[in-house]
Amino acid sequence: MSHHKTLLEKINNKEAVIGVVGLGYVGLPLAVEKAKAGFKVIGFDVQAARVEEVNMGINYIGDVVDEDLKDMVKAGKLEATTDYQRIQEVDAVAICVPTPLDIYQQPDTSYVESSAKEIAKYAHEGMLVVLESTTYPGTTEEIVKPALEEKGLITGETVFVAYSPERVDPGNKQFKTKNTPKVVGGITGNCTEVAAALYRNVLEGDVFEVSSPAIAEMEKIFENTFRHINIALANEMAILCDRMGIDVWEVIDAAKTKPYGFMAFYPGPGLGGHCIPIDPFYLTWKAREYNYHTRLIELAGEINNSMPEFVVNRAMHLLNEDGKALRGSKVTLLGVAYKKDIDDVRESPVLKIIELLDAQGADYKVVDPYVKSFKSCNTRVETVELTKELLNESDLVLVTTDHSDFDYEMIARESKSIFDTRNAMKDVPKPNKYDKL
Numbered sequence: 001m002s003h004h005k006t007l008l009e010k011i012n013n014k015e016a017v018i019g020v021v022g023l024g025y026v027g028l029p030l031a032v033e034k035a036k037a038g039f040k041v042i043g044f045d046v047q048a049a050r051v052e053e054v055n056m057g058i059n060y061i062g063d064v065v066d067e068d069l070k071d072m073v074k075a076g077k078l079e080a081t082t083d084y085q086r087i088q089e090v091d092a093v094a095i096c097v098p099t100p101l102d103i104y105q106q107p108d109t110s111y112v113e114s115s116a117k118e119i120a121k122y123a124h125e126g127m128l129v130v131l132e133s134t135t136y137p138g139t140t141e142e143i144v145k146p147a148l149e150e151k152g153l154i155t156g157e158t159v160f161v162a163y164s165p166e167r168v169d170p171g172n173k174q175f176k177t178k179n180t181p182k183v184v185g186g187i188t189g190n191c192t193e194v195a196a197a198l199y200r201n202v203l204e205g206d207v208f209e210v211s212s213p214a215i216a217e218m219e220k221i222f223e224n225t226f227r228h229i230n231i232a233l234a235n236e237m238a239i240l241c242d243r244m245g246i247d248v249w250e251v252i253d254a255a256k257t258k259p260y261g262f263m264a265f266y267p268g269p270g271l272g273g274h275c276i277p278i279d280p281f282y283l284t285w286k287a288r289e290y291n292y293h294t295r296l297i298e299l300a301g302e303i304n305n306s307m308p309e310f311v312v313n314r315a316m317h318l319l320n321e322d323g324k325a326l327r328g329s330k331v332t333l334l335g336v337a338y339k340k341d342i343d344d345v346r347e348s349p350v351l352k353i354i355e356l357l358d359a360q361g362a363d364y365k366v367v368d369p370y371v372k373s374f375k376s377c378n379t380r381v382e383t384v385e386l387t388k389e390l391l392n393e394s395d396l397v398l399v400t401t402d403h404s405d406f407d408y409e410m411i412a413r414e415s416k417s418i419f420d421t422r423n424a425m426k427d428v429p430k431p432n433k434y435d436k437l
Contacts, residue, residue: 003126003158004190010091011197014038018198019093021115023050023080025274025344026132026166027096028061029177032068035077037202042090043080054080062342063170063177084118092128092198093119095144096166099133100278107136107282109143116147123148125158128194130184131213132166134220134279136286139163140213145187156188162195163213165220170273171342181205185216224279225297230265231276232300235307238267238437242314249423249436267437269400269421270307270349272338277304277347308352311421311437312360315396318419318435324395327361332394334411335401336368336383340422343370350400351376365390369405391415399424 001009010016016039020031023045035041045051053060057070072078087093097111112133119129129148131140140163145155153159164184169175182199184207186192192209199207210216234252241248248267256264271277281301284294316326338348345351350366354376357364366374367386374381384390386406391397391414399411402424409428411418417433418425425434 004156004160004194007091007126007128007160007194008197011194011201014201016091016198017042017089019044019087019090021045021093021095021119022097022111022133023047023054024096024098025061025063025170026168027094028054028059028069029063029168030094030096030132030166031078032064032072033177034202035072035075036068039077039202041072041078042086043078044082044084044087045080046082048082051080051082054078062344063168085122087119087122088124091126092130092194094164095119095129095131095133097133098274099135099282100274101281105281106285109135109139112139113143113147116144120147120151123151123153123159125153127153128160128162128191128198130162130164130195130198132164134165134224134275134282135217136221136282137214137217138286139217141187156186156190160186160188160191160194161213162186162191163216164195164199165216165223167220167223170344171339177203179204182207183210183216183219184208185210185213187213218283221279221283224275225283227265228271228276228280228304229296229300230263231268231271232303234265234267236303239310242437247436249426266423268307268349269311269353269437271304272346272348272350273344274346277301308349308356311353311398311400311419312356314435314437315357315398315419316360318417318433319396322395322417322433326357329362329395330393331357331362331364331396331398332390333357333364333366333398333400334368334386334406335399335403336366336371336374337401337403340402341370341404345371345374353398353400354381365394368401369403386411388414 018034018039018041020027021044023043031041031043057073059066059069095115097115100108102108131144145161148159155161167180184196196207196209238248255262280297284297287294336350366383368383397415397418399420402422408425412428412431420436
């Protein structure tokens with residue numbers, strides 16, 4: 001029997017051993033779902049502390065149910081290791097490592113490269129390798145495929161290589177790893193078939209097959225670029241509406257009554273997370289290879305990146321109305337996570353706001369029920385508890401993340417002045433001194 005048929009049979013019978021490289025926001029939920037589907041799963045990570053936590057059944061990712069992780073570890077369906085030699089034991093492996101930008105806003109594919117090389121060292125015939133990390137079109141064929149073929153493996157015959165973009169949306173109550181549709185593109189038809197079979201045996205969402213890894217890679221960047229650009233439009237509308245004295249939130253609510261031709265996006269203090277602020281610039285970088293300048297993407301980036309400065313300037317204006325300077329004023333920020341009801345501060349625009357407040361000499365404190373501490377301006381900042389006393393003594397309260405846990409009625413009642421960057425207080429009585437983005 002061919003390697004292709006043998007692997008398909010193993011997958012469909014749940015006899016395949018599955019590896020997941022990178023046990024972060026993408027990898028751990030995927031590893032748990034594969035274990036819950038009945039597969040034996042080995043997670044690989046370079047962080048020994050993270051590996052130890054997984055093996056103890058201790059969850060550190062918000063989108064993973066604590067009991068699911070404990071149950072899978074206890075049942076022997078899921079374990080973690082730092083030893084890449086154990087790649088020899090797996091029949092299929094997913095690469096779920098970070099793909100950040102470097103200081104020059106260029107893709108840093110070093111995590112993908114090192115993962116591909118480590119896998120290639122111990123890869124064997126009849127194995128599937130799927131890249132899930134968001135990256136530019138061509139990465140799978142330029143980095144993963146050559147690493148495996150250097151060992152003498154033949155893509156589509158003795159080894160199967162595909163790309164399937166992660167679509168994790170931290171904090172989303174409706175769509176999780178389990179029920180979010182999957183896109184899969186293999187280098188050959190056999191590659192696509194075995195990769196799609198694996199995901200169909202794990203997930204409840206549809207699995208959509210495309211003709212190549214490059215299509216799947218471009219599809220993921222297109223998703224995030226779509227959001228990046230439309231959020232920039234909402235932010236630009238917010239800036240213009242502020243100058244015109246128009247409530248941008250009411251404008252958007254009115255516009256979304258149209259049943260076709262409009263999709264609501266909302267302004268905010270800037271973009272955050274590992275995807276939307278970063279992924280479009282992978283495409284911008286790759287476009288240069290084809291002598292093309294992605295003007296719209298870069299302009300959207302300028303608008304979104306300017307929002308923290310716009311927020312701080314508005315804060316200065318509000319304080320000036322009370323005869324106060326930003327320097328020395330007590331400013332309380334409600335939320336540092338990049339979106340509501342999660343603990344993720346990666347690329348959070350609030351970090352930039354804090355940096356600007358610090359540079360202006362503001363006396364700031366940060367409240368976030370999901371984040372105990374975070375790094376800002378090369379120092380560790382501890383968050384504080386939300387109390388009446390804190391609000392009473394604050395010259396200005398900035399609502400920077402619209403966590404559901406915040407008592408907005410108390411915030412409205414106890415604060416002297418509020419600047420709401422998320423329209424989080426739309427349904428509560430407003431204090432005399434209230435402004436919003």
